[in-house]
Amino acid sequence: MAEKTITIKATRFDPDKDAAPHLQSYDIPFADDSMVVLDALNYIKAHVDGSLSYRWSCRMGICGSCGMMVNGTPKLSCSAFLRDYWPKPVTVQPLNNFPIIRDLVIDMEDFMHKLKTIQPWIIRKQEIPLGAGEHRQTNAQIDEFRQFSQCINCMLCYSACPVYGLNNEFLGPAAIALARRYNLDSRDEGLTKRLPVIAESEGVWECSFVGECSVVCPKGVDPAKAIQQTKLDTTLRFTLPFGNRD
Protein backbone atom coordinates (compact mmCIF):
# COMPACT_ATOMS: atom_id res chain seq x y z
CA MET A 1 0.00 0.00 0.00
CA ALA A 2 1.29 3.43 -0.91
CA GLU A 3 2.51 5.59 1.95
CA LYS A 4 0.06 8.28 3.03
CA THR A 5 1.47 11.74 2.26
CA ILE A 6 0.44 15.34 2.70
CA THR A 7 1.47 18.40 0.72
CA ILE A 8 2.93 21.31 2.67
CA LYS A 9 3.24 24.60 0.81
CA ALA A 10 5.63 26.79 2.76
CA THR A 11 6.65 30.38 2.17
CA ARG A 12 10.26 30.79 1.11
CA PHE A 13 12.04 34.13 1.18
CA ASP A 14 15.76 34.73 1.08
CA PRO A 15 16.43 38.45 1.55
CA ASP A 16 19.72 38.14 -0.33
CA LYS A 17 18.17 36.53 -3.42
CA ASP A 18 14.40 37.03 -3.58
CA ALA A 19 12.48 40.20 -4.34
CA ALA A 20 9.32 38.75 -2.81
CA PRO A 21 8.26 35.62 -0.91
CA HIS A 22 7.00 32.61 -2.88
CA LEU A 23 5.49 29.23 -1.98
CA GLN A 24 7.37 25.97 -2.26
CA SER A 25 5.62 22.58 -2.14
CA TYR A 26 6.85 19.57 -0.19
CA ASP A 27 5.21 16.15 -0.14
CA ILE A 28 5.97 14.49 3.17
CA PRO A 29 4.89 11.24 4.82
CA PHE A 30 1.80 11.58 7.01
CA ALA A 31 1.91 8.34 8.96
CA ASP A 32 0.77 9.51 12.36
CA ASP A 33 -2.57 11.22 13.07
CA SER A 34 -1.00 13.12 15.95
CA MET A 35 1.30 15.03 13.58
CA VAL A 36 0.98 18.80 13.70
CA VAL A 37 2.11 21.42 11.19
CA LEU A 38 5.27 22.00 13.23
CA ASP A 39 6.14 18.28 12.92
CA ALA A 40 5.76 18.61 9.16
CA LEU A 41 8.11 21.62 9.09
CA ASN A 42 10.61 19.76 11.28
CA TYR A 43 10.43 16.79 8.88
CA ILE A 44 11.11 19.06 5.91
CA LYS A 45 14.05 20.68 7.70
CA ALA A 46 15.52 17.34 8.80
CA HIS A 47 14.96 15.27 5.64
CA VAL A 48 14.13 17.46 2.66
CA ASP A 49 15.42 21.01 2.86
CA GLY A 50 17.62 22.11 5.77
CA SER A 51 17.48 25.75 4.70
CA LEU A 52 13.82 26.23 5.72
CA SER A 53 13.70 28.81 8.53
CA TYR A 54 11.00 29.15 11.21
CA ARG A 55 10.74 29.74 14.94
CA TRP A 56 9.71 27.13 17.45
CA SER A 57 10.60 25.97 20.93
CA CYS A 58 8.30 24.12 23.32
CA ARG A 59 5.98 22.16 20.97
CA MET A 60 3.16 22.35 23.52
CA GLY A 61 1.44 25.71 23.04
CA ILE A 62 3.23 27.44 25.87
CA CYS A 63 6.13 29.44 24.44
CA GLY A 64 4.21 31.19 21.64
CA SER A 65 7.16 30.97 19.22
CA CYS A 66 5.63 28.98 16.37
CA GLY A 67 2.76 31.24 15.30
CA MET A 68 2.15 31.07 11.54
CA MET A 69 -0.64 31.47 9.01
CA VAL A 70 -2.00 27.96 8.44
CA ASN A 71 -4.32 27.97 5.42
CA GLY A 72 -4.80 31.70 5.96
CA THR A 73 -5.60 31.54 9.68
CA PRO A 74 -3.16 32.57 12.43
CA LYS A 75 -2.37 29.48 14.49
CA LEU A 76 0.33 28.00 16.66
CA SER A 77 1.82 25.43 14.29
CA CYS A 78 2.34 23.07 17.24
CA SER A 79 -1.42 23.01 17.83
CA ALA A 80 -2.59 22.71 14.20
CA PHE A 81 -3.16 19.03 13.46
CA LEU A 82 -2.50 17.80 9.93
CA ARG A 83 -5.48 15.42 10.19
CA ASP A 84 -7.75 18.48 10.16
CA TYR A 85 -6.47 19.41 6.68
CA TRP A 86 -5.57 16.11 5.00
CA PRO A 87 -5.98 15.19 2.12
CA LYS A 88 -5.94 18.85 1.05
CA PRO A 89 -2.59 20.65 1.02
CA VAL A 90 -1.60 22.82 3.97
CA THR A 91 -0.30 26.29 3.17
CA VAL A 92 2.04 27.66 5.82
CA GLN A 93 2.95 31.34 5.64
CA PRO A 94 4.53 33.85 8.02
CA LEU A 95 2.13 35.74 10.27
CA ASN A 96 0.32 38.54 8.44
CA ASN A 97 0.96 42.19 9.26
CA PHE A 98 4.67 41.79 10.07
CA PRO A 99 7.82 42.27 7.98
CA ILE A 100 9.29 38.94 6.85
CA ILE A 101 12.94 38.36 7.74
CA ARG A 102 13.33 34.94 6.11
CA ASP A 103 10.93 32.17 5.08
CA LEU A 104 8.45 31.86 7.99
CA VAL A 105 10.33 34.16 10.36
CA ILE A 106 8.79 37.56 11.08
CA ASP A 107 10.30 40.71 12.57
CA MET A 108 8.67 41.26 16.01
CA GLU A 109 10.66 44.37 16.92
CA ASP A 110 7.61 46.63 16.67
CA PHE A 111 5.75 44.56 19.28
CA MET A 112 8.75 44.34 21.59
CA HIS A 113 8.99 48.12 21.58
CA LYS A 114 5.25 48.51 22.26
CA LEU A 115 5.35 45.94 25.03
CA LYS A 116 7.95 48.02 26.91
CA THR A 117 5.86 51.18 26.62
CA ILE A 118 2.97 49.70 28.62
CA GLN A 119 5.32 48.73 31.45
CA PRO A 120 4.08 45.14 31.91
CA TRP A 121 5.17 44.71 35.48
CA ILE A 122 3.78 45.63 38.89
CA ILE A 123 4.43 49.27 39.69
CA ARG A 124 4.27 50.42 43.29
CA LYS A 125 4.35 54.00 44.49
CA GLN A 126 6.27 52.81 47.47
CA GLU A 127 7.61 49.30 47.90
CA ILE A 128 6.54 47.49 51.04
CA PRO A 129 9.59 46.20 52.96
CA LEU A 130 10.14 42.46 52.68
CA GLY A 131 9.63 42.10 56.42
CA ALA A 132 6.04 43.32 56.07
CA GLY A 133 5.08 40.07 54.32
CA GLU A 134 3.40 39.22 51.03
CA HIS A 135 0.93 41.22 49.00
CA ARG A 136 -2.17 39.20 49.77
CA GLN A 137 -4.96 38.82 47.20
CA THR A 138 -8.36 37.17 47.36
CA ASN A 139 -9.49 34.73 44.67
CA ALA A 140 -11.93 37.38 43.42
CA GLN A 141 -9.08 39.88 43.04
CA ILE A 142 -7.06 37.34 41.06
CA ASP A 143 -10.08 36.46 38.90
CA GLU A 144 -10.25 40.11 37.82
CA PHE A 145 -7.06 39.82 35.75
CA ARG A 146 -6.33 36.09 35.53
CA GLN A 147 -7.36 35.53 31.89
CA PHE A 148 -5.31 38.51 30.66
CA SER A 149 -2.23 37.07 32.36
CA GLN A 150 -2.39 33.98 30.12
CA CYS A 151 -1.00 35.91 27.11
CA ILE A 152 2.12 34.23 25.66
CA ASN A 153 3.02 37.02 23.19
CA CYS A 154 2.53 34.69 20.23
CA MET A 155 1.45 37.56 17.93
CA LEU A 156 -1.56 35.69 16.53
CA CYS A 157 -3.82 38.54 17.65
CA TYR A 158 -1.71 41.15 15.84
CA SER A 159 -1.75 38.98 12.75
CA ALA A 160 -5.56 38.69 12.86
CA CYS A 161 -6.12 42.40 13.50
CA PRO A 162 -6.94 44.34 10.31
CA VAL A 163 -6.64 47.60 12.25
CA TYR A 164 -2.98 46.82 13.01
CA GLY A 165 -2.53 45.63 9.42
CA LEU A 166 -3.75 48.98 8.10
CA ASN A 167 -1.99 51.12 10.71
CA ASN A 168 0.92 49.59 12.59
CA GLU A 169 1.09 52.62 14.89
CA PHE A 170 -1.79 50.94 16.74
CA LEU A 171 -0.62 49.69 20.12
CA GLY A 172 -2.33 46.39 19.39
CA PRO A 173 -4.33 43.68 21.18
CA ALA A 174 -1.71 41.82 23.24
CA ALA A 175 -0.02 44.96 24.58
CA ILE A 176 -3.36 46.43 25.68
CA ALA A 177 -4.51 43.12 27.20
CA LEU A 178 -1.29 42.99 29.22
CA ALA A 179 -1.68 46.60 30.27
CA ARG A 180 -5.16 45.75 31.52
CA ARG A 181 -3.81 42.69 33.31
CA TYR A 182 -1.59 44.97 35.44
CA ASN A 183 -4.14 47.76 35.77
CA LEU A 184 -6.64 45.28 37.25
CA ASP A 185 -4.10 43.79 39.63
CA SER A 186 -4.85 44.91 43.19
CA ARG A 187 -1.09 45.05 43.91
CA ASP A 188 -0.41 47.48 41.06
CA GLU A 189 -0.42 51.28 41.34
CA GLY A 190 0.83 52.13 37.86
CA LEU A 191 -2.39 53.02 36.04
CA THR A 192 -1.52 56.69 35.62
CA LYS A 193 1.87 55.75 34.17
CA ARG A 194 0.27 53.51 31.54
CA LEU A 195 -2.65 55.78 30.67
CA PRO A 196 -0.66 58.15 28.41
CA VAL A 197 0.14 55.14 26.18
CA ILE A 198 -3.08 53.14 26.27
CA ALA A 199 -5.59 56.02 26.25
CA GLU A 200 -4.12 57.94 23.32
CA SER A 201 -5.50 57.83 19.77
CA GLU A 202 -3.15 55.02 18.69
CA GLY A 203 -4.02 53.12 21.86
CA VAL A 204 -7.45 51.75 22.67
CA TRP A 205 -9.24 54.38 20.57
CA GLU A 206 -7.73 53.07 17.33
CA CYS A 207 -9.56 49.76 17.83
CA SER A 208 -12.91 49.50 16.01
CA PHE A 209 -13.80 46.16 17.61
CA VAL A 210 -13.34 43.65 14.84
CA GLY A 211 -12.98 41.03 17.58
CA GLU A 212 -10.82 38.63 15.57
CA CYS A 213 -7.96 38.95 18.10
CA SER A 214 -10.06 37.13 20.69
CA VAL A 215 -11.16 34.47 18.19
CA VAL A 216 -7.61 33.42 17.26
CA CYS A 217 -6.03 33.59 20.73
CA PRO A 218 -4.73 30.08 21.56
CA LYS A 219 -4.81 30.75 25.31
CA GLY A 220 -8.40 31.97 25.62
CA VAL A 221 -7.41 35.57 26.34
CA ASP A 222 -9.98 38.12 25.21
CA PRO A 223 -7.97 41.17 24.09
CA ALA A 224 -11.06 42.74 22.47
CA LYS A 225 -12.70 42.71 25.90
CA ALA A 226 -9.63 44.30 27.48
CA ILE A 227 -9.65 47.07 24.89
CA GLN A 228 -13.38 47.85 25.09
CA GLN A 229 -13.35 47.81 28.90
CA THR A 230 -10.35 50.14 28.91
CA LYS A 231 -12.25 52.50 26.60
CA LEU A 232 -15.15 52.55 29.06
CA ASP A 233 -12.89 52.98 32.09
CA THR A 234 -10.90 55.84 30.56
CA THR A 235 -14.11 57.57 29.46
CA LEU A 236 -15.55 57.31 32.98
CA ARG A 237 -12.29 58.63 34.45
CA PHE A 238 -12.49 61.58 32.10
CA THR A 239 -16.19 62.39 32.54
CA LEU A 240 -17.09 61.53 36.12
CA PRO A 241 -16.36 63.94 38.97
CA PHE A 242 -13.19 62.85 40.74
CA GLY A 243 -12.74 60.33 37.88
CA ASN A 244 -9.07 61.20 37.53
CA ARG A 245 -8.19 60.10 41.00
CA ASP A 246 -5.35 57.60 41.28
Add this chain to the structure above:
Amino acid sequence: MASAEPRSYRWSMPANWWTRNRRYFFYVVREFTALPMALWLLWLLYDIKGAGSGAAGFQPPRSAAFVAFSAVCFLFATYHSYTFLKLAGVIIHLRVMDKTVPPRVIVLTMFGLWAVASIVIGAVLIGFAR
Protein backbone atom coordinates in the same frame (compact mmCIF):
# COMPACT_ATOMS: atom_id res chain seq x y z
CA MET B 1 32.66 48.34 10.10
CA ALA B 2 28.99 48.46 10.97
CA SER B 3 27.00 45.80 9.17
CA ALA B 4 24.15 46.87 6.92
CA GLU B 5 20.59 46.52 8.26
CA PRO B 6 19.24 43.08 7.23
CA ARG B 7 16.68 43.44 4.46
CA SER B 8 13.16 42.28 5.18
CA TYR B 9 10.04 41.99 3.06
CA ARG B 10 7.47 44.59 4.04
CA TRP B 11 4.03 43.01 4.30
CA SER B 12 1.12 45.10 3.05
CA MET B 13 -2.61 44.64 3.54
CA PRO B 14 -4.37 43.60 0.31
CA ALA B 15 -7.34 45.80 -0.66
CA ASN B 16 -9.68 42.80 -0.53
CA TRP B 17 -8.68 41.75 3.02
CA TRP B 18 -12.28 42.03 4.21
CA THR B 19 -13.50 39.41 1.73
CA ARG B 20 -11.09 36.74 3.00
CA ASN B 21 -12.85 35.96 6.25
CA ARG B 22 -16.57 35.82 7.07
CA ARG B 23 -16.08 37.76 10.32
CA TYR B 24 -14.09 40.49 8.58
CA PHE B 25 -16.90 40.76 6.02
CA PHE B 26 -19.62 41.20 8.66
CA TYR B 27 -17.43 43.67 10.54
CA VAL B 28 -17.18 45.81 7.40
CA VAL B 29 -20.95 45.47 6.84
CA ARG B 30 -21.52 46.57 10.45
CA GLU B 31 -19.30 49.63 10.00
CA PHE B 32 -20.79 50.43 6.58
CA THR B 33 -24.36 50.53 7.95
CA ALA B 34 -23.41 53.72 9.81
CA LEU B 35 -22.89 55.63 6.54
CA PRO B 36 -26.47 55.57 5.12
CA MET B 37 -27.78 56.16 8.65
CA ALA B 38 -25.60 59.27 8.94
CA LEU B 39 -26.96 60.55 5.59
CA TRP B 40 -30.54 59.91 6.71
CA LEU B 41 -29.94 61.75 9.99
CA LEU B 42 -28.43 64.71 8.12
CA TRP B 43 -31.61 64.83 6.07
CA LEU B 44 -33.65 64.73 9.29
CA LEU B 45 -31.65 67.66 10.71
CA TYR B 46 -32.33 69.58 7.48
CA ASP B 47 -36.10 68.86 7.89
CA ILE B 48 -36.03 70.00 11.52
CA LYS B 49 -34.28 73.21 10.49
CA GLY B 50 -37.05 73.77 7.93
CA ALA B 51 -39.73 73.11 10.56
CA GLY B 52 -38.13 75.81 12.72
CA SER B 53 -39.42 78.47 10.35
CA GLY B 54 -43.04 77.28 10.68
CA ALA B 55 -45.34 74.64 9.29
CA ALA B 56 -44.85 75.89 5.74
CA GLY B 57 -41.13 75.27 6.01
CA PHE B 58 -41.59 71.61 6.92
CA GLN B 59 -41.52 69.72 3.64
CA PRO B 60 -40.50 66.13 4.38
CA PRO B 61 -39.68 64.16 1.23
CA ARG B 62 -42.51 61.82 0.23
CA SER B 63 -41.06 60.21 -2.87
CA ALA B 64 -41.07 56.42 -3.16
CA ALA B 65 -37.27 56.50 -3.48
CA PHE B 66 -36.90 58.27 -0.12
CA VAL B 67 -39.34 55.89 1.55
CA ALA B 68 -37.32 52.96 0.18
CA PHE B 69 -34.09 54.61 1.38
CA SER B 70 -35.65 55.12 4.82
CA ALA B 71 -36.70 51.46 4.95
CA VAL B 72 -33.14 50.39 4.11
CA CYS B 73 -31.80 52.77 6.78
CA PHE B 74 -34.23 51.27 9.29
CA LEU B 75 -32.92 47.79 8.54
CA PHE B 76 -29.32 49.05 8.81
CA ALA B 77 -30.10 50.80 12.11
CA THR B 78 -31.68 47.62 13.47
CA TYR B 79 -28.68 45.53 12.40
CA HIS B 80 -26.19 48.07 13.80
CA SER B 81 -28.07 48.29 17.11
CA TYR B 82 -28.33 44.50 17.35
CA THR B 83 -24.59 43.98 16.78
CA PHE B 84 -23.72 46.78 19.21
CA LEU B 85 -26.02 45.58 22.00
CA LYS B 86 -24.93 41.98 21.50
CA LEU B 87 -21.40 43.07 22.41
CA ALA B 88 -22.48 44.95 25.53
CA GLY B 89 -21.68 41.94 27.69
CA VAL B 90 -18.06 42.15 26.58
CA ILE B 91 -17.75 45.88 27.13
CA ILE B 92 -19.59 46.40 30.41
CA HIS B 93 -18.02 44.93 33.51
CA LEU B 94 -20.42 45.27 36.45
CA ARG B 95 -20.14 44.10 40.02
CA VAL B 96 -23.23 44.04 42.23
CA MET B 97 -23.09 42.92 45.87
CA ASP B 98 -19.45 41.93 45.31
CA LYS B 99 -20.38 39.56 42.46
CA THR B 100 -19.76 39.99 38.74
CA VAL B 101 -22.95 40.37 36.74
CA PRO B 102 -22.97 37.68 33.99
CA PRO B 103 -22.51 39.16 30.46
CA ARG B 104 -25.73 37.41 29.36
CA VAL B 105 -27.75 39.37 31.93
CA ILE B 106 -26.17 42.62 30.73
CA VAL B 107 -27.00 41.82 27.09
CA LEU B 108 -30.61 40.89 27.90
CA THR B 109 -30.99 44.06 29.97
CA MET B 110 -29.67 46.16 27.09
CA PHE B 111 -32.10 44.53 24.64
CA GLY B 112 -34.92 45.08 27.15
CA LEU B 113 -34.02 48.77 27.49
CA TRP B 114 -33.83 49.03 23.69
CA ALA B 115 -37.35 47.62 23.37
CA VAL B 116 -38.70 49.95 26.08
CA ALA B 117 -37.01 53.00 24.51
CA SER B 118 -38.40 52.08 21.07
CA ILE B 119 -41.94 51.72 22.44
CA VAL B 120 -41.75 55.02 24.35
CA ILE B 121 -40.32 56.97 21.38
CA GLY B 122 -42.87 55.34 19.03
CA ALA B 123 -45.74 56.25 21.39
CA VAL B 124 -44.53 59.86 21.71
CA LEU B 125 -44.23 60.28 17.93
CA ILE B 126 -47.65 58.73 17.29
CA GLY B 127 -49.10 60.89 20.08
CA PHE B 128 -47.70 64.07 18.49
CA ALA B 129 -48.93 63.03 15.05
CA ARG B 130 -52.51 62.82 16.40
